[in-house]
Amino acid sequence: MARILTGIQSSGRPHLGNILGAIVPAIALSRDEANESYFFIADLHSLTSLKRAEERKANVYAVAAAWLAFGFDTDKNVFYRQSDLPEVTELTWYLNCFTPYPMLANAHSFKDKSDKLSDVNAGLFDYPVLMAADILLYDADLVPVGKDQKQHLEMTRDIAGAFNRAVGEEILILPQDHIRKEVMTVPGTDGQKMSKSYGNVIDIFLPEKQLKKQVMSIETDSTPLEAPKNPDTCNVFALYTLVADEKETAEMRKNYLAGGYGYGHAKKELLRMLLEKYAAQRSAFDHFMAHPELIEQKLSHGAARARVIGQEVLARVRKSLGYR
Numbered sequence: 001m002a003r004i005l006t007g008i009q010s011s012g013r014p015h016l017g018n019i020l021g022a023i024v025p026a027i028a029l030s031r032d033e034a035n036e037s038y039f040f041i042a043d044l045h046s047l048t049s050l051k052r053a054e055e056r057k058a059n060v061y062a063v064a065a066a067w068l069a070f071g072f073d074t075d076k077n078v079f080y081r082q083s084d085l086p087e088v089t090e091l092t093w094y095l096n097c098f099t100p101y102p103m104l105a106n107a108h109s110f111k112d113k114s115d116k117l118s119d120v121n122a123g124l125f126d127y128p129v130l131m132a133a134d135i136l137l138y139d140a141d142l143v144p145v146g147k148d149q150k151q152h153l154e155m156t157r158d159i160a161g162a163f164n165r166a167v168g169e170e171i172l173i174l175p176q177d178h179i180r181k182e183v184m185t186v187p188g189t190d191g192q193k194m195s196k197s198y199g200n201v202i203d204i205f206l207p208e209k210q211l212k213k214q215v216m217s218i219e220t221d222s223t224p225l226e227a228p229k230n231p232d233t234c235n236v237f238a239l240y241t242l243v244a245d246e247k248e249t250a251e252m253r254k255n256y257l258a259g260g261y262g263y264g265h266a267k268k269e270l271l272r273m274l275l276e277k278y279a280a281q282r283s284a285f286d287h288f289m290a291h292p293e294l295i296e297q298k299l300s301h302g303a304a305r306a307r308v309i310g311q312e313v314l315a316r317v318r319k320s321l322g323y324r
Contacts, residue, residue, distance in 0.1 A: 005140035007042040010059040014066040015201035017186035017194030037077040048123040065288035069281040080302035087310045091133040132156040144178040153177045167320040189218045205285045215271045225262040236266045
């Protein structure tokens with residue numbers, strides 16, 4: 001059985017891009033009987049940029065509620081909050097002492113902001129080591145990552161290898177990356193990749209009136225209502241194809257090419273599709289958000305299960321370093 005580990009950012013509420021690009025594929029992977037999935041909410045990582053306690057807590061609940069609403073099985077797999085296991089911060093310190101400075105200075109997460117060092121805190125600089133500890137603490141075999149995170153996984157392997165060589169034993173398992181060849185790119189309301197940082201997201205868990213406002217804000221061109229329209233250059237159509245089936249997509253394409261079908265009509269159809277397709281998930285999300293004690297129960301249960309493995313690994317590390 002392969003142990004798969006995935007860290008889930010808690011920098012904001014999950015949007016349609018997160019759902020289609022990460023949540024749905026990861027849950028599908030977790031349903032493979034040959035796999036055991038460890039999914040954690042990376043709330044320690046979020047502290048590098050998000051300092052407000054209440055906002056961070058609300059984000060954790062929203063992220064957890066989204067994964068649970070889409071059917072992540074917390075009985076078969078392990079679902080936990082990163083900060084509930086302080087073992088990861090202890091392991092981070094040990095790994096820090098085997099991580100060369102140039103490695104961290106070359107990390108994308110640091111270099112992207114190194115032109116303005118006053119904005120870089122030590123947590124951001126050390127981000128890859130905490131990520132390595134997240135992975136190595138649980139003897140993970142496979143780590144699904146996007147291409148932008150591949151460097152961090154390689155650094156994790158390098159750090160684990162350096163540690164093993166230094167202590168003269170194979171204490172830490174070197175994980176393999178799992179990169180999907182086809183990664184879905186979900187356009188935002190402005191046509192760029194959907195991202196919280198761009199402010200162009202569609203949050204399917206919003207109340208209907210607020211969700212409608214987001215959908216109706218999708219940018220389109222000025223083609224008159226009566227004229228035929230090119231579906232292949234339209235943001236509304238691009239989003240529709242990601243949630244509709246082939247028959248529905250073909251019908252929408254036909255409407256675009258025939259003329260007499262406005263972008264407003266297309267937006268209303270997209271809204272209808274989102275409300276219908278995700279009705280059960282929207283209801284489940286609202287239920288979990290209204291009962292945070294249910295989320296806490298699942299995260300606490302997951303943390304207890306994760307701690308069994310984490311403490312075993314940490315005990316191996318401490319012993320190899322001469323600590324009791």
